[in-house]
Amino acid sequence: xxxxxxxxxxxPQRGGIxxxxxxxxEWMRDRGHAAAALVHQPAGRRHAESATVDGIExxxxxxxxxxxxxxLSPAFALHLARLLRSFRPDxxxxxxxxxxxxxxxxxxxARRLPWVVHWHAEVPTDTPDWRLRAAYxxxxxxxxxxxxxxxxxxxxxEAYGAASRALAPWRAKTRAIPLGIGxxxxxxxxxxxxxxxxxxxxxxxxxxxxYKGFDVLLAALARTPAAGLVLIGQGExxxxxxxxxxxxxxxxxxxxxGAVDDAVLAAAYVAAxxxxxxxxxxxxxxxxxxxxxxRAGRAVIASDVPGSGIASVVGDDAGLRVAPGDAGDLxxxxxxxxxxxxxxxxxxAAGRARWEARFTLDRSAAQFLDLYTEIIAGxxxxx
Numbered sequence: 001x002x003x004x005x006x007x008x009x010x011x012p013q014r015g016g017i018x019x020x021x022x023x024x025x026e027w028m029r030d031r032g033h034a035a036a037a038l039v040h041q042p043a044g045r046r047h048a049e050s051a052t053v054d055g056i057e058x059x060x061x062x063x064x065x066x067x068x069x070x071x072l073s074p075a076f077a078l079h080l081a082r083l084l085r086s087f088r089p090d091x092x093x094x095x096x097x098x099x100x101x102x103x104x105x106x107x108x109x110a111r112r113l114p115w116v117v118h119w120h121a122e123v124p125t126d127t128p129d130w131r132l133r134a135a136y137x138x139x140x141x142x143x144x145x146x147x148x149x150x151x152x153x154x155x156x157x158e159a160y161g162a163a164s165r166a167l168a169p170w171r172a173k174t175r176a177i178p179l180g181i182g183x184x185x186x187x188x189x190x191x192x193x194x195x196x197x198x199x200x201x202x203x204x205x206x207x208x209x210x211y212k213g214f215d216v217l218l219a220a221l222a223r224t225p226a227a228g229l230v231l232i233g234q235g236e237x238x239x240x241x242x243x244x245x246x247x248x249x250x251x252x253x254x255x256x257x258g259a260v261d262d263a264v265l266a267a268a269y270v271a272a273x274x275x276x277x278x279x280x281x282x283x284x285x286x287x288x289x290x291x292x293x294x295r296a297g298r299a300v301i302a303s304d305v306p307g308s309g310i311a312s313v314v315g316d317d318a319g320l321r322v323a324p325g326d327a328g329d330l331x332x333x334x335x336x337x338x339x340x341x342x343x344x345x346x347x348x349a350a351g352r353a354r355w356e357a358r359f360t361l362d363r364s365a366a367q368f369l370d371l372y373t374e375i376i377a378g379x380x381x382x383x
Contacts, residue, residue: 157309198228
C-alpha cells in the first residue's frame with residue numbers, strides 16, 4: 001500500500017498534526033507499506049526541498065509567509081502533481097485545516113484516488129478574531145467541496161465530530177479514530193530545572209497561542225504560591241506571557257524553557273508532579289499533551305472545553321477537569337493536587353493505564369490501516 005500525506009508541516013517542525021503525520025507514516029513503513037508527505041517549508045523559506053526522513057519521502061514546498069497560521073505556497077499544486085506521478089499513491093491522507101489541501105480538487109490524478117480527510121481541528125466560527133471569521137467565509141466552500149469528495153472523514157473524537165457544524169452534512173462517512181502515541185524516547189536526558197523554592201512542580205506544553213490559555217494558567221499560579229511552573233513551547237504570545245508573569249509578581253516561579261527535543265520533553269513529564277492543559281476553546285480538539293502526560297504516569301488538569309475531545313481523553317479517572325478560562329477553578333484544582341500526593345499518584349496510575357488501553361500508536365494506526373484497505377477496496381469495486 002502507498003499512502004501520500006498532505007499536511008502543513010513535518011518534523012522537525014513540531015505540533016500535534018505534525019506528530020500524527022510522522023507517527024502514522026513511520027508506523028506504516030515499519031509494516032511494509034510506503035508513505036510520503038507533501039508539506040510546507042517554514043514561513044519565509046521560499047525554496048522547495050525534497051529529502052528522505054527516516055525512510056519517508058518528504059517534499060517541502062516553498063512558503064512565502066503564514067498569515068493566520070496559513071502557509072502560502074504558490075507552487076504547492078505543482079509539487080502535488082509531481083508526487084502523484086512519481087510516488088503513485090493508492091490513497092491520499094489530507095490533514096486539515098490546511099488550505100493547500102484544496103489543490104487536490106483541481107487534480108484529475110488526485111480525484112481518481114480515495115481520500116481520507118483527517119479533521120484534526122476546525123476554524124471556530126465564534127472566534128473573537130474577526131480576521132479568522134472573514135477568512136473562513138472564503139475557506140468554507142473549498143472545505144465543503146473537499147469533504148464532499150472524501151471517501152472517509154476522520155475526527156479525533158466522537159465529541160468533536162458531533163459538535164462540528166461543518167461536518168453535519170457528512171455524518172454518514174465520518175468516524176472517530178483517537179490519536180495515539182508510542183512509547184517514550186529511550187534516550188535519557190535531563191529535564192528543565194523547575195524554579196527553586198517552590199513545591200508542586202507544574203508543567204505545561206504547547207504553542208504559545210491565545211487559545212491555549214496560558215495567561216489563565218499564570219493567573220491561577222498567582223493564587224497558588226506553593227507551586228512552580230515550567231512552560232515548554234514558543235509562539236507569538238511569548239512576550240505577552242513573560243510580561244504578564246512579571247506583572248503578576250510570579251516571574252520567579254515560572255520558567256519559560258522554549259522549544260526542547262523529544263528526549264528532554266519526555267524527561268520533563270517524568271520530573272513534573274502534574275501537567276496542565278488550560279485551553280480555552282475548540283481550537284484544542286484533542287490534546288496530545290495529555291497523552292504524553294498519561295504515558296508518563298502524571299496526573300493532569302485540563303480545561304473541560306465543550307465539544308472538544310479533551311474529556312474523552314482524560315475521562316473521570318486520569319485527572320481533574322476545570323472550567324475553561326476560570327483562573328479560580330484552575331487554582332483550586334492546583335491547590336487540591338498540591339495538598340494530596342496520594343491522589344496525584346492515583347490519577348497518574350489511572351492515566352497510564354488509560355493510555356495503554358486506548359491511546360497507543362499501535363491501536364490508532366491499525367484503525368487507519370483498516371480504513372485505507374476499506375476505501376481502496378471500495379474504489380476498486382466501482383471500477
